[in-house]
Amino acid sequence: MSTTLEIILGITVLIAVSLAVGRLAKLIHLPNVTAYLVAGLLIGPSCLRLLSHETIESFSIITTIALGFIAFSIGGEFKIQNIKRIGGKVITITFFQALTTVFFVDAGLLLLAVFGLTTPAEAIVLGAIATATAPAATLMVVKQYKAKGPVTEALLPVVALDDAIGLMVFAISNSIAMAIHSDAGISVKTILIDPLLEIVISLAVGCVIGVLLAVVVRFFHSRSNKLCLMIVSVFAGVGASIAFDELLGIPLSSLLVCMMIGAAFCNLKDDAVSIMEGSERWTPPLFLLFFAISGAELNLATVVSVGVVGVVYLVTRSAGKWFGAFLGATITKADPNIRKYLGVALLPQAGVAIGMSQIVAATFPDIAGTVTTVVLCATLIYELFGPVLTKIALQKAGEIAKPEKKKKAA
Numbered sequence: 001m002s003t004t005l006e007i008i009l010g011i012t013v014l015i016a017v018s019l020a021v022g023r024l025a026k027l028i029h030l031p032n033v034t035a036y037l038v039a040g041l042l043i044g045p046s047c048l049r050l051l052s053h054e055t056i057e058s059f060s061i062i063t064t065i066a067l068g069f070i071a072f073s074i075g076g077e078f079k080i081q082n083i084k085r086i087g088g089k090v091i092t093i094t095f096f097q098a099l100t101t102v103f104f105v106d107a108g109l110l111l112l113a114v115f116g117l118t119t120p121a122e123a124i125v126l127g128a129i130a131t132a133t134a135p136a137a138t139l140m141v142v143k144q145y146k147a148k149g150p151v152t153e154a155l156l157p158v159v160a161l162d163d164a165i166g167l168m169v170f171a172i173s174n175s176i177a178m179a180i181h182s183d184a185g186i187s188v189k190t191i192l193i194d195p196l197l198e199i200v201i202s203l204a205v206g207c208v209i210g211v212l213l214a215v216v217v218r219f220f221h222s223r224s225n226k227l228c229l230m231i232v233s234v235f236a237g238v239g240a241s242i243a244f245d246e247l248l249g250i251p252l253s254s255l256l257v258c259m260m261i262g263a264a265f266c267n268l269k270d271d272a273v274s275i276m277e278g279s280e281r282w283t284p285p286l287f288l289l290f291f292a293i294s295g296a297e298l299n300l301a302t303v304v305s306v307g308v309v310g311v312v313y314l315v316t317r318s319a320g321k322w323f324g325a326f327l328g329a330t331i332t333k334a335d336p337n338i339r340k341y342l343g344v345a346l347l348p349q350a351g352v353a354i355g356m357s358q359i360v361a362a363t364f365p366d367i368a369g370t371v372t373t374v375v376l377c378a379t380l381i382y383e384l385f386g387p388v389l390t391k392i393a394l395q396k397a398g399e400i401a402k403p404e405k406k407k408k409a410a
Contacts, residue, residue: 040295075262093328100324128173149399171195210264348386
């Protein structure tokens with residue numbers, strides 16, 4: 001176990017190196033997300049080894065809380081008036097891109113299973129994991145470049161809904177894979193009722209906390225007090241998720257809980273947007289640490305050992321995301337730019353996918369090596385290049401303003 005000194009020094013080094021790499025990345029027009037991941041990778045166990053595995057493990061609370069704030073911010077995008085404006089299209093596009101991705105990855109990997117290169121259980125769980133996107137990376141790119149337009153308006157709700165659908169698909173796929181792997185029977189309870197209950201209860205808990213936040217915030221007027229209330233609400237959401245699992249044996253998704261807190265709050269308070277913007281003064285260093293820690297956790301050795309399974313996963317997931325978004329946008333007659341560029345902006349994958357792979361590792365220890373290796377390698381590639389592709393897609397769509405050229409002095 002790392003000492004307090006090692007933890008403090010580790011955080012100091014992570015922030016300092018991330019800021020330095022971020023400054024260099026800005027010179028070559030790379031997103032901050034990519035810079036922070038590279039910084040973490042450089043000082044992590046795979047490269048310079050300035051941080052040990054034990055120290056990185058001690059940062060788990062930081063990543064858990066960061067994901068809570070990321071979900072809270074995404075939930076703030078779910079204003080009813082915005083959903084009414086583009087809601088039906090967004091839901092349709094989200095379902096198409098998620099389920100198309102599952103189909104593409106499952107089909108590609110099950111074909112490999114015929115030749116003995118993988119197993120049906122591995123193929124099925126990897127297909128479900130493929131649905132997950134990285135709301136953190138997407139949100140950071142959108143905020144960094146102040147992107148605005150139809151693609152951006154569709155992107156954030158799709159990313160948020162995508163994880164809700166992904167969690168349900170994963171729960172169902174995990175149950176099917178378990179039945180195949182153990183030759184056990186598949187029941188309606190394990191593949192439908194349990195996953196649905198997890199999502200419903202998570203949303204209900206988040207809604208209760210969000211309503212309480214909207215009520216209590218009326219009694220506080222200073223920015224600092226409102227910021228404290230938002231921090232408390234996110235901590236409460238994360239804590240409730242852990243408590244339900246550990247004390248009641250009911251697994252909840254902290255991502256969905258915190259997302260619902262933000263959604264309930266933004267719809268109950270007219271000035272919620274300005275209040276939520278206050279959290280942006282507090283979260284940048286938290287998000288920086290989240291991405292730097294994610295980079296430090298990656299192991300370059302996995303790239304070599306992934307093989308054909310990893311390549312097929314990367315290709316089929318990318319094709320599924322793009323084609324599914326294109327198909328959904330075409331059916332709903334969405335903006336042409338949404339058809340062309342939304343799928344590209346959905347490629348980043350990180351925390352949620354890694355969390356799913358950890359569940360697989362606990363459930364199927366004998367296939368954990370392959371699944372974890374493929375997911376970590378994909379995370380490395382998607383998180384290094386995904387934010388760049390998201391930026392390019394938003395630029396092509398004309399939703400990132402070009403920096404104004406400074407006028408030369410006469």
